[in-house]
Amino acid sequence: MSEIIQPATNVPTGPEVVQKSAPTPLTPPPPPEGWRIDLLQKFPKLKWLVKQRWFQFAVILPNLILFIMFLMAGIWGSPVGNRNIIIVFVWILWWFLLISIMVPFFSRIWCTICPFPFFGEWMQRGSLTTPKLARPGTKDKKVGLNRYWGLNLRWPKALSNIWVQDFSFLALCTFSAFYLTRPLVSTIVLGALIVVATILPLIFRQRVFCNYICPVSGFLSLYSMASMTEVRSRDYNVCLKCHDKSCLVGNEKGWGCPWFNFPSKMERNNYCGLCMECVKSCPHDNMTVRLRPFASDTKIKGYDEAFKAFIMLSLALAYSVIYLGPWGIFKSLANMQLGVPAFIEYAIALWSIPVVVVPGLFSIVHWISRKFAGGQPKPWKESFLMMVYPLVPLGLLAWIAFSLPLIFVNGSYILMTLSDPFGWGWNLFHTAHIPWTPLFAHWMPLVQVILMAIGLALALKATFKQAGKLYSNAKESIRFAAPMAIFMTGIVILFVQLYAN
Amino acid sequence: MKKNIQELSPMEILALAIHIEKENQKAFISFSEMFEGYDEDVVLKFKELSKEESLHEAVLSKKFTDLFGDAKIPEITEFDVEEVVEAFDIDDSEHLIFDSLKSKKIYQLALAAEKRAFQFYLNASQKVKNSELSKLFKELSELENSHSNWIEEKLKQIL
Ligand code: SF4
Ligand code: SF4
Ligand code: SF4
Numbered sequence: 001m002s003e004i005i006q007p008a009t010n011v012p013t014g015p016e017v018v019q020k021s022a023p024t025p026l027t028p029p030p031p032p033e034g035w036r037i038d039l040l041q042k043f044p045k046l047k048w049l050v051k052q053r054w055f056q057f058a059v060i061l062p063n064l065i066l067f068i069m070f071l072m073a074g075i076w077g078s079p080v081g082n083r084n085i086i087i088v089f090v091w092i093l094w095w096f097l098l099i100s101i102m103v104p105f106f107s108r109i110w111c112t113i114c115p116f117p118f119f120g121e122w123m124q125r126g127s128l129t130t131p132k133l134a135r136p137g138t139k140d141k142k143v144g145l146n147r148y149w150g151l152n153l154r155w156p157k158a159l160s161n162i163w164v165q166d167f168s169f170l171a172l173c174t175f176s177a178f179y180l181t182r183p184l185v186s187t188i189v190l191g192a193l194i195v196v197a198t199i200l201p202l203i204f205r206q207r208v209f210c211n212y213i214c215p216v217s218g219f220l221s222l223y224s225m226a227s228m229t230e231v232r233s234r235d236y237n238v239c240l241k242c243h244d245k246s247c248l249v250g251n252e253k254g255w256g257c258p259w260f261n262f263p264s265k266m267e268r269n270n271y272c273g274l275c276m277e278c279v280k281s282c283p284h285d286n287m288t289v290r291l292r293p294f295a296s297d298t299k300i301k302g303y304d305e306a307f308k309a310f311i312m313l314s315l316a317l318a319y320s321v322i323y324l325g326p327w328g329i330f331k332s333l334a335n336m337q338l339g340v341p342a343f344i345e346y347a348i349a350l351w352s353i354p355v356v357v358v359p360g361l362f363s364i365v366h367w368i369s370r371k372f373a374g375g376q377p378k379p380w381k382e383s384f385l386m387m388v389y390p391l392v393p394l395g396l397l398a399w400i401a402f403s404l405p406l407i408f409v410n411g412s413y414i415l416m417t418l419s420d421p422f423g424w425g426w427n428l429f430h431t432a433h434i435p436w437t438p439l440f441a442h443w444m445p446l447v448q449v450i451l452m453a454i455g456l457a458l459a460l461k462a463t464f465k466q467a468g469k470l471y472s473n474a475k476e477s478i479r480f481a482a483p484m485a486i487f488m489t490g491i492v493i494l495f496v497q498l499y500a501n
Numbered sequence: 502m503k504k505n506i507q508e509l510s511p512m513e514i515l516a517l518a519i520h521i522e523k524e525n526q527k528a529f530i531s532f533s534e535m536f537e538g539y540d541e542d543v544v545l546k547f548k549e550l551s552k553e554e555s556l557h558e559a560v561l562s563k564k565f566t567d568l569f570g571d572a573k574i575p576e577i578t579e580f581d582v583e584e585v586v587e588a589f590d591i592d593d594s595e596h597l598i599f600d601s602l603k604s605k606k607i608y609q610l611a612l613a614a615e616k617r618a619f620q621f622y623l624n625a626s627q628k629v630k631n632s633e634l635s636k637l638f639k640e641l642s643e644l645e646n647s648h649s650n651w652i653e654e655k656l657k658q659i660l
Contacts, residue, residue: 144535154538160600205538211598240588241579243524249531256535265594284580301595 034293038234040279041288050276050289053129056112064115067190069421074187078423084183085421088413090190091180096407099223100400104294107227108220111273116194117209120201121258124150131255131281143205144249144256150202155212161304165218166311170354172215173315174347177322177334207258210273222308223396224269225297225389230290231263231272231279238286239264247278247287254281263287268297270305295393295458298466300385307359309391313491314354316398320498324405362388365487373480378470386470387484390462394488397455398495401448409438448499456492460485506582507629511637515565516575518641521587522558524579526551528589535597542604550589550611557648564640587618587645605659612652619645 040047049055070086081087102110122128126149134142141152172189179185197209210217233239233247247263250256254277257263261271263278264286278287300306322330332338333346366384370377377383412434417423419432426432440447467481468474509517533547565574579586589611596602619642626638 142534144531157539157600160598237585240585240590243528243531245528245531248535260597262591262594262597265591267594271595271598301599 032232032292032296034296037291039229039289039291046289047279051280053131053280056275057129059113060115060118063113064118067115071187071191073422074183074190076422077183079183080423081181081183082410082413083417083420083423085417086183086186086190087181088410088417090186092406092410093414096403099396099403100407103220103223103227104396104400105228106274107224107229107231107269108272108274109229110220111210111217112275116197116214117201117207119194120198120209121207123198124148124201124206125255131250131252133252145246146250146255148205151204153204155204155208159212161302162212162218162221162308163304164212165215165221166304166307168213169215169218170311170315170351173319174350176319177331177336181335206260207273211259211271218308219312221270222305222312222392223399224272225299226295226393226396227269228291228294229274230269230292230296231274231276231287232266232290233264233282234286234288236264238284242284242286244283246281246283250277251281251283253283254278256281268299270297295462298386298389298462300388300392302385303381306385306388307354309388309395310358310362311354313391313395313398314358316395316402317491317494317498318350318353320398320402320495324402325498326501362487365483369480369483372483373467373471373476375471375473375476377480383470383480386466387463389466390459390484390488393458393462394455394491397451397458401451401455401495401499404447404451405441405444408440408444411439412437445499445501449496452492452495452499456488459488459492463488503581503583506584506586507625507634509577509582511634512565512569512572513575513577514634514637514641515561515568517577517579517582517586519558519561519565519574520578522554522561525587525589526554526558529554532591536602539597539600540602540604543602543607546604546607550607553648553651557644560644584621586621587614589614605656608652608656608659612649612656615645615649615652619649 040050052058066089070090073084074086077084077086098110126132126147132147133145134140134147140147141149143152179189193214196213200209200213201207242264244251245262245264246254246256248256257278258275259271259273263272263282266272274289279289300309321327322334329338330346333342336343363384366387369387370380370383413436415429415431415434419429420426463484464478464481467477467484471477471480506514506517529547529551533544533551536543536547562574565572591602592606592610593601622638622642622645626635626642629635629638
């Protein structure tokens, strides 16, 4: 090293600048497309609220009490599905709110209030609200700076993906007719999930149940990409200067991200459970909650996520046939009313659609797209995953279209069970005996068709946009997108035929 | 009020450079702890980089003593200046979820950070008119360049 530096006496100590230079940028993440509204800046009371240590506990607690009541209703309440609150509130009201309102508008806000991980996380943290710090020089179990209890093991690498969620969801859906109509089975299924969600945090670090097991998580993760809410860092340069990385490692104000995200760098919603820990722990007030345009995240990262998209779209179609279609035979098959062999055939057919038929067709169309486009195609995996993305807004709209009739046709059961949650003959709010009144039944097909048309429009827009990212040549990109666009249109025609009839 | 780095005195510039090396050690240690139980090599790389930063800190501290004797190192952080000088950052928020961080990538990211720091000091040395300041920036850029070379050597060993 040359001795350029002169003794102190020769070195000027005041400002000596004659020409200012612009700060050198350090590859910030690409700026988000479209508008953003910083909700925590706009609504200081909301910011105050989510920064309170008791915030998440306060929103989970009422939900937990309700959930326990639902489980009890499943055991001791009426065995008649539409007379029992667990069936009506969980599978009709909750499902509708989740897929039609929470996910599209508020991302994974359900995960903020979900009672499933409550007991496990409480024991893992050894605290309900206040973050604990590991004591230096002790054998405290820790992740980052926070102290945890339990074995604190690492989740196996081979399972660090969402394949388990993909197939556990598919398995649950195969037996859906059992728990959608039988309160006791619902209690057993939900109870088993809560037991697993309680045990896993005692063995593994952070929210492994949510990240890798929870069957609901897979589609929340996928469809939260389309949501209009996001948690993000405000200014990437602040994060670059921040060496504490408290949003990741935690501090005395907040736990390190329980979902194992590095919040400062987050570019998509998939694995953010909106727990608000990073908002609390960031010492530079640099994490926030923003509103954004619909369908803003576009990156599908692996085949496990791609399969989630195939599974969800296929099941939306299959469920529409089974539960909304005019063919009673499918309902009987799903209910095992035609015997075990027939049920097995039904299950094989149900699995083969998302696991073989749709991915197979998609792969063929993708192959045709690449051939048709000509030019220099990007690697297969890259273009495949990019073109799966349009199935996200399409699938979400398909699920909303499927779920709408559930609430409008069966909505009166909500009022009935509200007055008589266990089906024991109570009439708490004088609504127990209101007649079953389907609402807007005649309008449903039209609304469903409109929803599918919106889904198609969003999917087509995304298809051409994604193709544009893969091919810089406009002609090639249009040729690449065309077969995909036809494929999406074909899928929507199937839905429309079904709903219109 | 934040300052442009070229508005700092040489003493402050060196203090800032020392601070950055110190803080980078902290960040590398944090990352190494977060990846504990993951790929062992990833953890080792973070620890190695943290150690390397401590050596850089020692070099700069010596320079400070050579220049300013027993003077107290001014308290200055990156948040006192407008620019980002040197910052290591992992490239994906979901590495811990998918166990997707490779040890080679860590070197590549560290190299990128060192190169940016080199470029930053070099630009500053060319833009500032005061010759003493220019020399100081130049020397800091050379130091960063030597860090880059060290990482490049490490990368070659992996390839
Ligand atoms: S991932 Fe599943 S268990 Fe976890 S908070 Fe969300 S819904 Fe609940
Ligand atoms: S703690 Fe705050 S400033 Fe630091 S990296 Fe995380 S979000 Fe950025
Ligand atoms: S800590 Fe932040 S990034 Fe992590 S899950 Fe909670 S809100 Fe999302």
